[in-house]
Amino acid sequence: MIDGLFTWFDNRLAISRSGRHLLNKIFPDHWSFMIGEIALYSFIVLLATGVFLTLYFVPSGQDVIYHGVYKPLEGQVVSAAFKSTVDLSFAVRGGLLMRQMHHWSANIFIGSIVVHMLRVFFTGAFRRPRELNWLIGTTLMILGIVNGFLGYSIPDDLVSGTGIRIAYSILESIPFVGSYLATLLFGGVFPGDGSIIPRFFILHVLVVPLIILGLLGAHLGMLMKHKHSQFPGNGAREENVVGAPLWPNFFLKTQGFLFLTVAVTTLLGAFVQINPIWLYGPYVPFHVSYAVQPDWYMGWLDGALRVMPSWELHLPGHMIPNVFFPAVLMPGITFNVMMAWPWIEAKFSGDTAEHHLLDRPSHRPVRTAVGAAVLSFYFVLFGASATDVLANYLSISLNTVLLMFRVLCVVVPLIVYPITYFICKEMSQAKGGGRRKSFNVVIRSAEGGYSTVPTEAYAGYARETLEPVSVEEVDLSSILNGAEPTTPAGVYQIPRD
């Protein structure tokens, strides 16, 4: 039966001809190659739960009167978007679970993209020939953040509405075109003519996901073309991929991993409340709550808005508003530098060769230190998005906390850079740590001191430029007992007795 069906398709699509290659595709055995899959599977959860939500969500800013299960809002004038979100949380079976899974999944989606990106960055997997895939990956991350913000905004609750208000101000701050962009997108001066909710909705459920889907296809297509990068060792070379085949090993493992990712999302959705919009109430332009922040992936932007000093640029007849610098210029620079990084690094290192074997982060101290410093900068900004909450919980003055963050976001990267650099330098002296094992030769000098020298262990090391280690010139003739000195890596080996 199955054989017959297969033959039918095979005769029309010639599956047998290419299928065997696919079954044999090798996936490296290292957990860090699974991080991207967390994002992939979260995206699947997002699509599935998202489709469920669209069946009940009403994307409209139209005013309606709330009558429903949640009594403290009974009779209030709310938008149809808000009402339908409360209704699908309380009146639809499994609706709250789906909504919470959708939101947690978005957090995990973008979080795992960031971790995946860090893996790619710190191991040098973005180098030739993968620069294009790095570009696509960065774009996917930006789109993920954008779509997260859009989705967070459309329930039209008090917290997200405040976020939309800030977004309007950020749009408005762009030189030359800002006020036009703002009124065009919102249909007038804030809050506009109510078209922002349906517009955000269609961007959130159709336009951005479609682009993400397309780029995801290109991302994975390029992965198939280039095949996986891999860590040296276990016989891994530039010209091969070592690991487990797709069929049956990786297929079973990755399908299992899909369910594990879904399980984490489901359990979070079951037991940890996220975005209880009924407690926030509907967005009203003159209402506001303290202790509001955007979701974490926008937190660094909110933090930047907070720590920015109160500067504006005044030109004759024109101005560049304060929010432009932290909310447009800084992310602009961030994402552009991020995208250009493969070329920036190649420019400085002069290394334009094709690489499929990955670096240990400690072997590239400058790259690692730059990455760690930049990361720490954004982490401090993320912390700054909770200045008020921190001040409240630690019982420190709000003003002190803000001043502290202003200092920290300059000082922390400056401290992190040298510390990371020197740790990397130290670690790269100690060869053989972690999984990449190589033979070390320990030499005892005539004075009794010890020194360690790595030897070339695998063909994979051929492209590695090892840092020369200065070895003390020692006259070995007295301890060699007349044996012939052999020099596998330019170093004398001491024969065993």
Next chain:
Amino acid sequence: MSDHLHNVAGEPVSPDAPQFAVATANPRRLEIVAGLTFFGALLAFLGFGAAFWRNANNEILGGTLGLGFLLFGVAMVIWGKYLTPRGPFSEPRPLMETTQLEHDELVADFASRGRVAFGRRKFLGAMITASGAVFGVVALFPLVRSLGPLPKKTFYSTKWRKGSYVATIDGRRLKATDLVTGTLATVFPEDDLGGAISQTVLIRVQDSGAVTTKPGRESWGPEGFLAFSKVCTHAGCPVGLYEQTTKQLLCPCHQSLFDVTTGATPIFGPAPRPLPQLPLFVDGEGYLRAQGDYDEPVGPGFWERGGTN
């Protein structure tokens, strides 16, 4: 590029090679573990079905479903990790760098065939470019221009007019005698109750006498009343937080602090400009009313704003 699995040296692996042995020393035991785990998943999924049927709460619904996924995933990973060929295998990877020959052949094909179609067709080239470009520009109109109105002067004025009564959201006109010192109220002109741009904070800072926040504003704060735009000059949040004893307004979004008695000048945080002040007067019947609109655009800055303060 052969279709066999290879060992790490790149040689084909025969089906009886050690790489094809199962990855665990005790497959029977793990088979039982995985099987039981699958059975656990089955029970959990049944539980989810029952919970859904009984319309159980979120925790039970998600708990059963999540447990089912968890056990299902664990069982599958056990299967895939321990009951499959142990490997390692390898496959060859052609480097992306092409040879000069491949490169030249493509260029030659492109150029020689292209010459037939494109050579000396300058006119066609110009026309396709021109018509395409015109379409590109024209397409912008329905795509962009239809979205909404142009800003025009909408950023420069609110609904406050000379003589507007100061009213709360439920439309009550406020009298000076209604509010004690230290009161904070969000107020609107009567024809724009709840207006996002007209929203104003009314604060009584003292019992009697005019409050002068800045030179030239001597008559703006009658009987201890001050009114400021509630739209933050930083990012547009409603400045809803008033500290009675320090007489400061704090924006809840990014913690800009404004000193009320000196005209809501920013004294801390990112806000670059004072909140615009609404000139008030008390009419013969004791009602609080506006002397006119704000004398500057309210809210955050924008390119055309100019502005010097």
Next chain:
Amino acid sequence: MRGVILKKLSLFIASLLAGTFGIAAFAGASTTTHHAVAAHVTKHSSTLSPQLQLGQTLFDENCSSCHGIDAQGSMLAPKLQGRGAATIDLWVSSGWMPLAVPTDQPRRGVDKFTRVQTTAIADYVASIKAGGFAIPSGSIAGANVSQGQELFSENCAGCHTITGAGDALSGDLNAPSLHGLTTTQITEAIETAPGNMPHFYPGALTATQVKDVVAYVANDIAHPNNSGGIGLGGNGPVAEGFVGLFLGVGACLLFALWVGDRSEDDEEHETEAVKEAHV
């Protein structure tokens, strides 16, 4: 961290100073104070009802050292005459008062008196000079909770947050959490505007509206509908972000660690692989 240490240090120095001066002042003035109290008691006690007598005794014992005899205020604390019973009741019943050390920040705690004693103190202070609000009944019968939610969102959430969790204000101030308050206390707070809180009543809120807000705070801020699991303290998406990153992505990464790595003893394989590579 440094802020905390600095603060602790300054508090320590302040209390040292206060202690030194306090002892000195006490040594010099204790006898006269006692005399004054004695005289005071004899002067009034005959005219006061038993309830007010109890209030006076408690006030003299617990409050007068800072707020002065007859609540006329001193260098250490403000005058309470004419503030009304509601103010006194709120500050005492919330545990803010009395303070152990006059320089301390008032902190929420348990009422150090019985309900009868607290009302007695409040009534006594109110009896000295008319003014302010009487202790409200705190009845929320017939209140519109939905109206209350709307007004809370407009007037209160800006400082106390929309979930009533409270937050830090400028400087060392903070808007306290609104959990665990009685309807009487909430009404008193809105009517009397303690500390830095602005006034809303009368004027900005009508008496009915105050009742609505009280009902919302007492019912739904104190007992929020936490459908969907653990509430994360109502501190907004930063807490959710930490859970999403560390619990969500973290758990997935741990699973990846298990799923992604080889099942076999690595050492054994390493040597095999190396052998093959060297062939």
